[in-house]
Amino acid sequence: MILQGATLVLPTGADESGWVRIEGDRIVEIGSRANGRIGATGKADEADEVDPAADARSERVSLTGGWLVPGFIDMHCHGGDGASFAAADPEQLERAANFHLRHGTTTVLASLVTNPLDSLLAQLDAVAEHSRSDGPILGAHLEGPYLSHARCGAQNPDFLLEPDLEHFGRLVQAADGTCRMMTLAPELPGALKLIDAVRQSGMIAAVGHTDATYEQAVEAFERGAAVATHLFNGMRGVHHREPGPVLAALDSGAACEVINDGVHVHPAVLRLVADRDPGQLLLITDAIDAAGVGDGRYLLGGQSVRVHNGQARLDNGSLAGSVLTMDQAFRRAVRETGLAVIDAVAAASTNPARVLGLSQDRGAIRVGLRADLVHLDADFRPVAVMRGGQWITTG
Ligand SMILES: [Zn+2]
Numbered sequence: 001m002i003l004q005g006a007t008l009v010l011p012t013g014a015d016e017s018g019w020v021r022i023e024g025d026r027i028v029e030i031g032s033r034a035n036g037r038i039g040a041t042g043k044a045d046e047a048d049e050v051d052p053a054a055d056a057r058s059e060r061v062s063l064t065g066g067w068l069v070p071g072f073i074d075m076h077c078h079g080g081d082g083a084s085f086a087a088a089d090p091e092q093l094e095r096a097a098n099f100h101l102r103h104g105t106t107t108v109l110a111s112l113v114t115n116p117l118d119s120l121l122a123q124l125d126a127v128a129e130h131s132r133s134d135g136p137i138l139g140a141h142l143e144g145p146y147l148s149h150a151r152c153g154a155q156n157p158d159f160l161l162e163p164d165l166e167h168f169g170r171l172v173q174a175a176d177g178t179c180r181m182m183t184l185a186p187e188l189p190g191a192l193k194l195i196d197a198v199r200q201s202g203m204i205a206a207v208g209h210t211d212a213t214y215e216q217a218v219e220a221f222e223r224g225a226a227v228a229t230h231l232f233n234g235m236r237g238v239h240h241r242e243p244g245p246v247l248a249a250l251d252s253g254a255a256c257e258v259i260n261d262g263v264h265v266h267p268a269v270l271r272l273v274a275d276r277d278p279g280q281l282l283l284i285t286d287a288i289d290a291a292g293v294g295d296g297r298y299l300l301g302g303q304s305v306r307v308h309n310g311q312a313r314l315d316n317g318s319l320a321g322s323v324l325t326m327d328q329a330f331r332r333a334v335r336e337t338g339l340a341v342i343d344a345v346a347a348a349s350t351n352p353a354r355v356l357g358l359s360q361d362r363g364a365i366r367v368g369l370r371a372d373l374v375h376l377d378a379d380f381r382p383v384a385v386m387r388g389g390q391w392i393t394t395g
Helices: 052-057 090-102 117-131 165-175 191-200 214-222 244-252 267-276 326-335 341-355
Strands: 002-004 007-010 013-015 018-023 026-032 036-038 060-062 067-070 072-077 105-113 137-143 179-184 204-207 255-259 281-284 296-300 303-308 311-314 373-376 382-387 390-392
Touching (some): 007 018, 007 026, 013 341, 067 341, 072 090, 072 137, 072 281, 090 105, 090 382, 117 165, 165 179, 191 204, 191 214, 204 214, 255 267, 267 281, 267 326, 281 341, 326 341
Parallel strands (some): 007 067, 072 105, 137 179, 255 281
Antiparallel strands (some): 018 026, 296 303, 303 311
16 A cells, blocks of 8 residues: 655655555555655665556555654553543453544553552553553553652552562563553652662663652663653652752653643643753653543542543642543644644654664654554644554544
8 A cells, every 4th residue: 555645754854745655564665756766775775666566556545635644652641532541451441542543542551550559460460461462552651659649649649659679579470571661759768779670670660750859860860760751740840959850851861751731731841841852752641531531520540530621630639640632742742832743753653662662663654664654634633543554443
């Protein structure tokens, strides 16, 4: 199949007259009416003549304008369409993943908030089972339970713990290699040793829900923590005499998650992170099961959440995740913050792919990568989604 007629957003820039050939689940060729064909190696100087036989075999699909971008990779998402990744229920996992897939998320980490050990073990087991099916759920993100009481946000304070390697070992065992990331507060006793253990287990250590000082957070990033969990939210704020985890993350070159829903951070704050280094920015949703459903009462980690006017809050006013989808996060980044489309694509796909170690498989429109694609209209609203070369029914 050859997709043409939309502006391709390639790692090297946007190409209005580009086309992409897909065979099976892979991008096998990229070309441009302006620059000729880019061969299977992806290098323009190895361009060869169009093979008429191959062209004849390929169905041509005209996308009639708009943008073609790589599928979104959401590293922080709790659910959607009334379903929760923490339900330990295959149907709910499927439902939430499919909801976000229709909004362009072709890869997602199922984020699990703090809960008692037995609940977390069951949840990790369910996510592990599901992530073996090669669906959008890549694996889990444990958001807790070793987090700061002072910055717990919507995490249930009753279940927060200090780092405990024996306890952690049980989580690792239940995840069976499918937990990709753990958010922890590095100022807690034993947290630096925990960062070592997290990394030895093949997971990404992420700093979040933390009251760490600048120095404590820098130490965590030097120890190998690579991500800041929803930068600005659930952490000590920026003060000119105590710049806290935010500047520590930016200075350390950590990848910085931002919930770009217009509620958690101001558009100008997103610009601040992107201006620093567009390669550091990760657009995430932090969506809860209420995403795509509407106003009402929901449960998160055993706590009641009220969704009203696009905001999810505990009764004490704390923000409790979002009702965001990645297409909206992307569109807002371009429309409200004024990010270049190529930088928004990096933040929504290429950067998270790199952080997850998936750059050789997804996260860009590049020869050899999986055909995970989102067709957006000229106003950056999703028209069609493809995952692994297959169109997904949207709407
Ligand atoms: Zn979260």
